[in-house]
Amino acid sequence: MQKVYSKIESISGNVITVTATGVRYKELAVVETRYGSSLAEVIRLRGDEVALQVFNGGRGVSTGDEVRFMGEPMKVSFSDNLLGRIFDGSGRPRDGGPELTDTMIEIGGPSVNPAKRIMPRNMVRTGIPMIDVFNTLVESQKLPIFSVSGEPYNELLARIALQAEVDIIILGGMGLKYDDYLFFKETLETGGVLSRTVFFVHTAADPVVESLLVPDIALAVAENFAIHGRRVLVLLTDMTNFADAMKEIAITMEQVPSNRGYPGDLYTQLASRYEKAVDFEGAGSITILGVTTMPGDDVTHPVPDNTGYITEGQFYLRNGRIEPFGSLSRLKQQVNDKTRPDHRAIMDGMIKLYAAYKESLEKKSMGFRMSEWDEKLLTYGEMFEREMMDLSVNIPLEEALDKCWEILATCFEPEETGLKTELIAQYWKNKV
């Protein structure tokens, strides 16, 4: 039986309260307003006072509007019919297609038993040398891209999505600019992968609260695909918007803020989403790539800071390049011993030389005299940046490794590289 209440006691921001009985925590309700209906979720019960978070926002809600409780928490349909479809933040079709109602699943379900997880072992190939060679992405990894507004992080996400060898791609957009949404749609369409993609997109123009649901819906769907043996790649952009939406609600609810206004459970909230990344024993997997824009390029801001403690590494995207310093894939050593014997040595050796280049560059800018060795490093650094770090470079791992040897051979004598003699004997290219 659905109960209907027609007296709203208070409206504050996006939160309304009604007096009702028999309501359960996290239950869903429909609020009928003059401007259309909206879903709402129970976020607090105190005696018979029920606080609801209205997904479309509090604007235009009148104290006389009807609230109808549905008797169950938020659910989303799950089947192969989802593929190729586009939905908004609360799961309604955005592409004009029919609404899906078959096999409804709960969102924000329980966490995976650690005893049922397995060690990640498959590399995800992206064709980007800075990832494949230096910080390999691994299936079931959770990894954010730390960046600032204006950087091409969405382009990077789209490229990885196109090239990654996965079965299903799920895009969760939070506070996405409409242009970016269209960009994703077009890119994936031209790339021919739209038929195995599901979009859950909340644009910047939509009510803020709806963005809170996007990660949960996207991950619930991903989890079910993974249980059915599919390898799923989930792209979440931008998690900072998600955190900001959470902050907004927390402040409206008069929760005690902890750090820069964010609620005290920010870590837990982010972790319960990122931790959905998993490799199931005997089934599929979920890999999560998120974007976290750092307000003011400050990595100690609560959102990137907490994210860094949760995820298995991070990519720094700066000046259109993935920075070799600071970027880290914590899982790379699980896979990079199986690719090619020279992979690990090249990975460390190239970065050490690049670090030396940076030092020389600093010395140069301070006006110290440049030695012959410094000059060599300067040539190397420029070449490395041009032929490896540039995002337009798109070559498979093996080719990228060969390219590294080529760069080394152009700039240095074999014994200057600090690489093992056996490797040099096998791979060293003569000067072109």
Added chain:
Amino acid sequence: MEFTGEATMNEVCYIHSQGKKLKSEIIRIKGNVADLQVFEMTTGIGVGDDVEFTGELLSVELGPGLLGQVYDGLQNPLPKLAEQCGFFLDRGVYLSALDEIKKWDFTPSVKVGDKVEAGEKIGFVKEGIFDHWIMVPFQLEGVLTVKSIVKAGSYTVNDTVAELEDEKGERHTLTMKFNWPVKRAINCYAERLKPSETLITKLRIIDTFIPVAKGGTYCIPGPFGAGKTVLQQVTSRHAEVDIVIIAACGERAGEVVETLKEFPELIDPKTGRSLMERTIIICNTSSMPVAAREASVYTAVSIAEYYRQMGLHVLLLADSTSRWCQAMREMSGRLEEIPGEEAFPAYLESLIAAFYERAGIVRLKSGDIGSVTIGGTVSPAGGNFEEPVTQATLKVVGAFHGLSQQRADARKYPAIHPLESWSKYTGIIDKEKTEYGRAILFKGDEVGQMMKVVGEEGTSLEDYIIYLKSELLDFVYLQQNSFDPVDAAVTPERQRHVYDLLLQVLTAKLDFAGKEEARNWFNRMRQNFLDYNGKEWKSDEFNKLEEAISQLLAEKKIGVEANAEGIVG
């Protein structure tokens, strides 16, 4: 939540909601209203749901069969839960912590008529390589008389093994297991001793410069990516203790999985058995319910104290205590308490202190010595140590192993900062000698800073040599190659030997014509030492390289630095 009759603070309750029983704990009582925190997700709970009171405080089950187990924060065995529920952690499913079917060979050590006290042994079973004492439950008071005791034989943990009568004439039946409330420290021992014996971790920088003592406490704060968890994992493998308890508290599940899958296959060199047999994992990863995370560190420390009562040395590794404190902050926020610094509750410091105080080395009533050592990682927000959790922890621990981002970025492992870290315990090498090394590091650091401003050209040769010495000490002693089977874990004997050799170089007055020559000489020295570190102890190659180092030193040595006389013989 409203109730009639009596309610106890921290009592366990079950909320009956939609056909499920959800475990929870009373955290505040006001009049006839009690506030509960639920150890599960609260979705679906409604006003009007029934609540069942158990009358018991939140407790752990103690008995044989704990070793090798993987529990969640409330002591649910995770592998068994997986058998029953599949991939996910379903709500409201609670399993017995100990195997109830397995039979243990019990040997009694008391007879009818004997007088015993809480914590005393009445017999033992063999659990792996240890004698697992069956003890008089710690909560029984006064002197008790043994009224009956079973004969040696096989029993399950639920079988009665003895009957005792207390001073008031009340009878207690004993099985091999009993419960203990997690938030009470176990104190059935004769006296607490001062931690003085070094706990060997086989990491040179720790054992030599910033040691940990058996029964002591230490903390490892560091920003993300600095290698806190890796350091804990390495310690859990190589530390010379009897039992290691890993409390993975609010961290990544993937890291626990690594330990879970690797430990059963790793062999403990000391016992020749799988490492898992001396390990207990309490894992409450970041996506598991927050309230259980708060309980998990207490569950871990209670189990540690239990094994200490058998005269064993236990090491508890908590990763990370910041997540535990955040869990307290979340609860405090929900209770709408007045927040302290960074919204942490005002009682944060006293709780942290109380937790670390549960470490200690004690003499038991039987005369045996047992200890609990606690090592906790701290994850300070933004990598800034000036935050409440780090500061409160520093006040109570005996050693501080601060990790530095710069050292981690430079791929220096372990990334412990040698100058900022400190320890109040005694290490394996004379203080005089380590102080000399420390002084070199300090001066070398100063010279390094200066060189950044004035360049190599503006530095005197004398200073430059000190700089090179400090670099050498850092490279070949403070850093270790964790992938090298020999260098990954270094015995105290070898540490003393290598440090003495290195000290010969550090204290030597050296004769160089210029900086170029000095740098080349130190590079060769460094290469020799690196190779030397990778060779088996006292093997031919080891001896040969030692010889080479001495020769190289003799080429340039013209005496001993004035301040080092008396340190090297």
